[in-house]
Amino acid sequence: MVSHFTRALRLRCPNCGGRPIFLTWSRLVPNCPVCGLDLGRGEPGYWLGAYFVNLMLVETVFSVWVVGFLYSTWPSPPWDAFQAGTIGLMVVSPVACFPWSKTLFLAFDLLIRPPGEPDFAVPHEQGYNLRRPRA
Numbered sequence: 457m458v459s460h461f462t463r464a465l466r467l468r469c470p471n472c473g474g475r476p477i478f479l480t481w482s483r484l485v486p487n488c489p490v491c492g493l494d495l496g497r498g499e500p501g502y503w504l505g506a507y508f509v510n511l512m513l514v515e516t517v518f519s520v521w522v523v524g525f526l527y528s529t530w531p532s533p534p535w536d537a538f539q540a541g542t543i544g545l546m547v548v549s550p551v552a553c554f555p556w557s558k559t560l561f562l563a564f565d566l567l568i569r570p571p572g573e574p575d576f577a578v579p580h581e582q583g584y585n586l587r588r589p590r591a
């Protein structure tokens with residue numbers, strides 16, 4: 457259980473620790489290159505949960521920022537600096553947290569729903585199955 461989240465924090469496959477699983481900062485490979493786990497778990501809209509994790513991460517960053525800033529500058533906080541810092545932080549932190557939101561959500565999902573045989577199925581070309589037989 458803990459190892460799933462440790463691997464996720466290292467931006468590796470939460471199932472096996474394989475890498476690389478990111479093509480870019482925001483784009484995952486479809487399957488883990490080591491264990492073959494379908495990182496989208498075969499569900500459309502699967503990453504909606506990652507957006508929720510991203511929201512929780514950003515709200516945590518915001519809470520730590522507000523409490524830390526006010527605690528360190530009280531009783532006369534510089535409100536203009538606080539406003540500018542808050543805006544900057546709220547623009548940058550969702551992008552900065554994005555890959556961890558995906559891996560942490562996947563680790564949580566693997567904990568709730570352990571991977572089964574369909575999660576390791578080899579990807580196939582969907583168009584091939586849509587061909588009609590020749591008459």
Ligand SMILES: [Zn+2]
Pocket residue numbers: 469470471472473474488489490491492493
């Ligand atoms: Zn893997």
